[in-house]
Amino acid sequence: MASTTGMHVVVATDGSKQSLAAAKHLMSFADPAKISEISVVGVVSPYASVAFADDISGSTGDRTFREAANDAVATVAAVLDAWGPKVSKKVRSGSPANEIVKAATAAGAGLVVVASGGRGLSETILLGSTAQRVQHSAPCPVLVVRPAKRKKK
Amino acid sequence: MSEPKATPSAVADDGGLKRSITGRLLFFYVLGDVLGSGIYVLIGAVAGEVGGAFWAAFAVGVTVAAFTGLAYAELATKYPQAAGASLYVNKAFRNRGLTFMTTVLYLSATFAAAGSLAAGFARYFGQIWSLPPALLVMIVFVGLLALVNYIGITESVVINMAMTIVEVVGLVIVLLVGIIYVGQGNADFSVLVNFSSGDNIIFAIIAGVALAFFAMTGFENAANVAEETIDPSRNFPRALVGGMAAAGVIYVLVSISAALVVPVDTLANSDAALLEVIRAGILPVPVSIMVLVFAIIAMIAISNTTLVQVVTQSRILYGMARQDVVPAAFAKVHPTRRSPVTAIVFSAFVVVALLVVGDLLNRIGLQIDIVERLAAVTVVLLLVVYAGVIIACLKLRGQDDTDDSFRAPTALLLVGLVGNLVLLYYVISTDPGSLLWCAGLVAVGLLLFVAELAAGKRDRPPGVERGTPIDGGN
Numbered sequence: 199m200a201s202t203t204g205m206h207v208v209v210a211t212d213g214s215k216q217s218l219a220a221a222k223h224l225m226s227f228a229d230p231a232k233i234s235e236i237s238v239v240g241v242v243s244p245y246a247s248v249a250f251a252d253d254i255s256g257s258t259g260d261r262t263f264r265e266a267a268n269d270a271v272a273t274v275a276a277v278l279d280a281w282g283p284k285v286s287k288k289v290r291s292g293s294p295a296n297e298i299v300k301a302a303t304a305a306g307a308g309l310v311v312v313a314s315g316g317r318g319l320s321e322t323i324l325l326g327s328t329a330q331r332v333q334h335s336a337p338c339p340v341l342v343v344r345p346a347k348r349k350k351k
Numbered sequence: 352m353s354e355p356k357a358t359p360s361a362v363a364d365d366g367g368l369k370r371s372i373t374g375r376l377l378f379f380y381v382l383g384d385v386l387g388s389g390i391y392v393l394i395g396a397v398a399g400e401v402g403g404a405f406w407a408a409f410a411v412g413v414t415v416a417a418f419t420g421l422a423y424a425e426l427a428t429k430y431p432q433a434a435g436a437s438l439y440v441n442k443a444f445r446n447r448g449l450t451f452m453t454t455v456l457y458l459s460a461t462f463a464a465a466g467s468l469a470a471g472f473a474r475y476f477g478q479i480w481s482l483p484p485a486l487l488v489m490i491v492f493v494g495l496l497a498l499v500n501y502i503g504i505t506e507s508v509v510i511n512m513a514m515t516i517v518e519v520v521g522l523v524i525v526l527l528v529g530i531i532y533v534g535q536g537n538a539d540f541s542v543l544v545n546f547s548s549g550d551n552i553i554f555a556i557i558a559g560v561a562l563a564f565f566a567m568t569g570f571e572n573a574a575n576v577a578e579e580t581i582d583p584s585r586n587f588p589r590a591l592v593g594g595m596a597a598a599g600v601i602y603v604l605v606s607i608s609a610a611l612v613v614p615v616d617t618l619a620n621s622d623a624a625l626l627e628v629i630r631a632g633i634l635p636v637p638v639s640i641m642v643l644v645f646a647i648i649a650m651i652a653i654s655n656t657t658l659v660q661v662v663t664q665s666r667i668l669y670g671m672a673r674q675d676v677v678p679a680a681f682a683k684v685h686p687t688r689r690s691p692v693t694a695i696v697f698s699a700f701v702v703v704a705l706l707v708v709g710d711l712l713n714r715i716g717l718q719i720d721i722v723e724r725l726a727a728v729t730v731v732l733l734l735v736v737y738a739g740v741i742i743a744c745l746k747l748r749g750q751d752d753t754d755d756s757f758r759a760p761t762a763l764l765l766v767g768l769v770g771n772l773v774l775l776y777y778v779i780s781t782d783p784g785s786l787l788w789c790a791g792l793v794a795v796g797l798l799l800f801v802a803e804l805a806a807g808k809r810d811r812p813p814g815v816e817r818g819t820p821i822d823g824g825n
Contacts, residue, residue, distance in 0.1 A: 212689050244372055244579035245380075245511060246503055247665040248691050251684040260674065262432040264578050291371035291579045293507055314687065327687050345686075 204234035205308035209278070210298045211240050212328065213252040213270040216313035220343035221274050224311050230282035237286050238275045239301045240267040241294040264289060295331035303337045311341045372579045374586035376508060380576065381594025383515030384569030387656025388464070390522065390602055391625060391649045392471030393562050394609060396723050399619030401559035402547030406606035408559025409566065413599030415774065416567035418767025419737040420595050421759035422744040423570070424588035427577040428757045429747065431587075434670065435574035436736045436743075442751075443743035451676055453739055455796030457571075458667045460732035461660045462698070462792055464568055466705040467725035468657040469493050474622040474722070475649045478642070486710045490703050496654065496661045497699035501690050514655040521648035522605050524641075525625055528633045529608025535633075538611045547615070561778045565726040566602060568733055570595050571740075572659050575666065584755040625649060661698060668694035677799040678806055701795060705788075719784075727778055727785040728792070734775040741768045 209224065211217040221238075242250045242263050249263035252270040261269065267289045275285045290297040302310045314329035333340045372380075390409075398405045426439045437454040444450070473488040504510060532538055546555045573591050580586055605625075609618060612631050618624045629645045632638045669691045672682035680693045709721035741764050752758075779786060 214686055214689070216686060242579060243503070244576040245508070245662070246690070247500055247662045247695065248669050248684055248689060249579075249666075251669075251689050251691075253684070262434075262578050290369050329687075 204232045204283070206305045207233055207236045207283075207309045207311060208298065208302045208305060208307045209236055209238050209274060209311045210294075210313075210328075210332070211238060211254075211270050211274045212294065212313070213240070213250055213254060213266065214313060215253055216343070216345055217270075218254045218274055218277065219345070220311050220313040220341070221277055223343045224341065225278065225281050233283040235284045235286065235305075236278055237288055237301060237305055237307070238271045238278065239288045239290060239298055240271040241297040242267050242289060242291045243294060244291060294328045295335070298328070298332050299335050299337070307338050309339050309341060310336050311343065314342045314344050370579045370581045371508070372576050372586075373581055374590045376512070377573060377576065377580055377586060377590035378594045378597075379512055379515045381570055381573050381591055382598055383511060383518060383655055384572050384659050385567055385595065385598040385656075386515070386518045386522065386601065387652040387654070388468060388566055388568055390566055390605055391475070391652050392468060392722060393565055393726055394606065395618045395621050395624030396720075396726075397559045397562045397606075398610065398615050398624065400547070400562060401555050403542035403545035403610045403615050404556075405559050405563075405610065405615075406543065406603045408556055408563045409602040409606050410599065411556060412560045412563035413567055413595065413602060415560070415767060415770035416564060416570065416737075417592060417595045417599065418763045419741060419771065420570055420591050421588070422737075422741045422764055422767065423574060424591045425744050425757050425759045426740065426747070427574050427587050427591075428584040428755075429751050429753070431577040431580070431583050435571050436740050439743040439747070440739050443746040451800070452793075453736060454667060454671060454676075455793055456732050457736050458664060458671075458796060459789065459792035460568070460729050460736065461664045461667070462701050462705060462795075463725045463728040463732065463788065464565075465493070465496075465657050465660040465664070465698075465702045466709075467565070467722050467729060468653050468660065469702065469706060470709070470722045470725065472650055472653045472657070475626070475646045475653070478623050478626055479646045486706060489706045492654075492657075493661075493699050493702050493706070496658050497695050499658060500661050500665060500695050501685070501688060501692065503688055503690055511655075514651060517648055518652040518655065519601070521625075521645060521652055522601050524634075524645060524648075525605050525608050525628050528628050528631065529604075529611055531633050532608075532612045532631075540611070542610050542615065543607060545615070557774070557777050558781070561730055561774050561781075562723070562726060563602075564730050564734075564774060567595065567598070568729060569656055569659060571733075571737075572663055575663065584753075584757055588757040588759075623649065661695075661702075664698035665691050665694035668697065671799075676803060677796075678803045681799075701792075705792075724782075724785065724788065727782050728788040731775065731778050731785055731789055732792070734771045734778070738768055738771045738775070741771070 209221050250267040252266040255269035255273040257269045271287045271289055275287050278285050288301060290301060298310065310332060312329045312332050314327060329342045333342065397408055401408045430438055430442060432438055436457050437450050440453040441450040469489040469492050472492050473485040476488050477485060546552050570591065577583055577587060609628050612633065613627045617627050621627045626642060626645060629641050630638060634641055668677060668681040671677040672679055681691060683693055684690060685692050705725065709719060712719055745764060
C-alpha cells in the first residue's frame, strides 16, 4: 500500500507456543531487507470462555485477558525486534480469524503468518481452525506454520 | 460489527487498542442472556404460585434484579476487568476466603442454572418429539453445548445477535396472540388481579418473585465483556440496565398476554407453558405448524442462555486455576482452539450429575420438579452473591473513583440489598431442601481446592510460590 520499499507482514499470535515458533520460522527463511514492517497482532475474543490465553510471555500474576494479550504480543515482537524491520504491536478485539484478516487488509499486508495446531480430529471434522479461516479470506498469501512432527511419548 | 477501516496512521504504531463491544452489542448480549432463562422455562411455575396476577411477580423480580444490576454497572466501570462478583468482593474485603467462597457460590449457581435450563429444554423438546427419554435429551444437550464451547463458536458476535433476535421474535409472537385475543373482545381483564392464595397476597407475590428472579439471571455475565466494551463508563450502565429494563417490560407484557389467553391452571400444569398460548389457536396459522415453530424458537432461546452459563463456568474455572485455587489442569487450553478443555469437560460432567441425581430422586419416589428445584438453588446462590456485590459496591465508595465512573443511587442499592435478603430468607424457609443441593455444589468447589492443596505442591516447580501461575503447557 503506502510502502514501496518492501512487504508489510502480519504475524498473528494467539498466545500459543506454536505462534512463537511461527514467528521464528518466518525469520529462518525470509529476507528482512524485503520486509518494510511487521505487525504482531493478537486478538481478544470477549465472548469466548477464555478470551485470551498467554502461554509464552512467562508473565505471572493476576492479569486481565487484554493484559495477557499485550504480554503475548510483546513477547513475539521482542523475538522479531532485532531482526531488522520495524515491528509494531496490535491487540484487537473480536473473532480471531476476522480480526486477523481485517488487520492484514488495513495494513495492506503482503503476507500473513499464522500458527496451526495438530492434525487432530477437531481440525478435520469440526469447523475449521482460525488458521483455516484466515487462509480462506485473507487478502494476501498466508504462511501456516504447523508444529514439527514429534515422537509420541 | 461494522468497524471503520483503520487509517494507515492509526495502524502504523500501537494504534491497535481497539475494543469491539459497542453499547448496542452489550445491550443485545444482556437481553439475550436474560430472556432465554425464566420466561420460556418457568412461566408456568410462577403462574401456579401467584395466580393470574403473576405479571406482578415478574415486575418485582426484574426490579430487584435491576437494582443489583446498578451495583454491577458501578463496579464494572471502576474495575473493567473480565471478572465479576469475585473481583469486586476481593477489592472490597481483601479476604481470600471470602473471595474464594464468592467464586464458588457463583460457579455453583451457573451449574444449577445450566441444569435447570437443560431440563427446561428437554420439556420443549418433548413437546415435538416425545420418544427419547428426557434425561437423554438433557445429557445430549449439555454435551453439545460443551462441544460448541470447545469449538469456540461463542466468539461470534453475529451468532449472538441472531440468537437474541430469535428469542425476541418468540416473545413477540406471544404478545401478538394476546393483542389479537384482546382485539376479539374475549379478554377478561379481572384475571390480572387474581391471586391463587386469596388470604395472603404478599406471600403469593414473594413466592412468584423468587422463581421469577431466575428469569433475570444471566445479566451479571455482562461483566465478562466489560474489558472489551468501548467507553465503558457511558455504555456499560446504559446497556446493562437498559437490557434488564427491556427484558422486564417484555416479561410483564408476555405474562399479561399468557394470563389473558390461557387459564392460569393450564399454564401452571403445563410442561411448556408458553406453548399453551400458541395452542389456543388465535393466530391464523395452523396450530401444529405454530407449535413446532415456537418450540424451536424456545429451544434456541434456552440454548443461548445455557451456552452463556456454560462459557462462564469454564471461564471461572480457568481463572481459579490461574490463581492456584483449583488444580492447574483447569488452566490448560487446547493448543489450537485456545479453549480450556478440562474446565469444559468437568463443567458438563457436574451439570449432567445434577440432572442424573434429580432423575434418580424421582425414580426412588421423591417427587421433585428438577426445573424448579435447580432454579431455586440458582436463586439462593445468586442472591447471596448479589447481596455481596451490593455490599462490596457500597464499601468501595470513595476508592478508585474516576471522574467518569458510573455511580449508582445509594438508596436503590439499599432497596436492592434488602430485596435480595428478603427473597433469600423466603426461598430458604419455603424450600429448605434446596440448601442440600447448594451444599453439594459448594462441596464440589471445596473438593477442587483440596485437590489443588494436595497435588499443587507436586506439580509446582521448587521455589515457585502459590499464587504464581505455573505454565500449563507441556
